[in-house]
Amino acid sequence: MNAALALGDDALVLAQRLGEWAGNAPVLEEDVALTNIALDLLGQARTLLSLTGDEDELAFRREAHEFRNVQLVEQPNGDFADTIARQLYFSVYQELLYGALAEGGSELAPLAGKAVKEVAYHRDHAEQWTLRLGDGTEESHRRMQRALGTLWRFTGELFEPLEGLAVELPALHAPWRERIAGVLGRATLEIPEGADRTAWSAGAGRQGVHTEPFGRMLAEMQYLHRAHPGASW
Amino acid sequence: MVTGSALEEELLRLVGEVPDPELPVISLAELGVLRRIEVTGPGRVEVELTPTWTGCPALEAMAADITRVLAEQGMSEVAVRTVLAPAWTTDAISPEGRRKLAEHGVAPPRPGAGAAGAAGRAGGATAGRRPAPVGVDLAVRCPHCGSTRTVLLSRFSSTACKALRRCESCGEPFDHFKEV
Incomplete structure (x- = not known):
């Protein structure tokens, strides 16, 4: 499998999900923050996909089963706690991954x-919100804990070996878990105890097997390009 | 920066004067995003440009402006390439650029700020790859009244490269070119 395609799809799909918050976030500053993070990820996706082929063709003309992103990033935004839990899991992973990749040749x-x-800022954003929600009100704590638990089963896939990648992903699992545990501890939250993968989520996204909401997300993302091929402004 | 001939130096100077599309008070040279210019044949030139942030939408406008300026100099074939390594840092902004940003109401980045150091410093985070070399948090000065009593409102603002702060002395919000 092409590693650049897999990482590019991770960034592209999460950018699209975060972009769905535009105009919907709880406060203006957060609207701006989430869409700025989406923009960073989109920039990364464009670079990564362009290493593989034509970025527009890849983004707008592939079917769901041709995408190689992990299932975590395609999960719906849910409530704000769901979005922050997804951000925390993924940004800590991406910072470790890019950090290790940057040191290779x-x-x-x-x-x-x-x-x-850029991801250092994303991770910091997710951490700050995890602290506020976890150590906030009874309701915010409850929702954040629930979100962490719901998404936990998608985290194992992040550390499946990725062919062609200069980094051993399984080796990042322990430092990732340690960092997540550190943040959750400070946020008075507990690290989930359930399985971090299921029969359907263990490496499945990387093989083109995606969860049901992904098709709907893709339909919205690709609609314009498919209806008006080559459209530009 | 590699400069070969007098022509290349002249073209570099002209391209360097192109204003940033989103912050037109500062030029591309002052922003430190021009990496190299090379005349490869009659009327043919290659320019290397590095993005401030990978998703920065101003990059395409910069490339178009550069192409236009060079076309005015008789360069009919202009290739603008994006280079990522070594990664751009806010330390590449010239002293003159910093002064202009402040005059324009944008607090300039603090010097010597590695990315993880900056984000880690701001958030007291544990996952930063490189800790800030000095454990003190240099104050960001309000570009309106000069006070150092300013607070962070959001690490993300009107463009990818800025954070939003507020001055506790004059009460005004302002953009801060965030360290990366």
Whole structure:
């Protein structure tokens, strides 16, 4: 499998999900923050997909089963706690991954060296919100804990070996867990105890098997391009 | 920056004067995003440009402006390439650029700020790859009244490269070119 395609799809799909918050976030500053993070991810996706082929063709003309993103990033935004839990899990992972990639000499090193600086801000954003929601009101704590638990079963896939990648993903699992546990501890939250993968989520996204909401997300993302091929403004 | 001939130096100077599309008070040279310019044949030139942030939508406008300026100099074939390594940092902004940003109401980035250091410093985070070299948080000065009593409202603002702050002395919100 093409590693640039897999990482590019992760960034593209999460960018699209975060973009759905535009105009819907709880406060204006958060609207701006989530869409800025989406923009960073979109920039990373464009670079990664362009290493593989034509970025527009790849983004707008593939069917769901041709996407290689992990299932975590395609999960719906849910409530704000769901979005933050997804951000926390993914940004900590992406910072570790890009950090390790940047230190190697692979084709992806220049992008990783650039993007790791952006992702540091994303991770910080997710951490700050995790602290506020976890150590906030009874209701915010309850919802954040629930969101962490709901998404936990998609986290195992992040660390499945990825062919062609200059980084051993399984080796990132322990540091990832340690960092997540650290943040959750400070936020008075508990690290989920259930299985971090299921029969349907263990490496499935990387093989083109996606969860049901992904098709609807893709339909919205690709509609314009498919209805008006080559449209530009 | 590699400059070969007098022509290349002249073209570099002209391209360097192109204003940033989103912050027109500062030029591309002052922003530090021009990496190289090379005349490869009669009327043919290659320019290397590095993005401030990978998703920065101003990049395409910059490339179009550069192409236009070079076309005015008789360069009919202009290739603008994006280069990522070494990654751009806010330390590449010139002193003159910093002064202009402040005059324009945008607090300039603090010097010597590595990315993870900056985000880690701001958030007291544990996952930063490189801790800030010095444990003190240099104050961000209000570009309106000069006070150092300013607080962070959001790490994300009107463009990818800025954070939103508020001055506790004059009460005004302002953009801060965030360290990366």
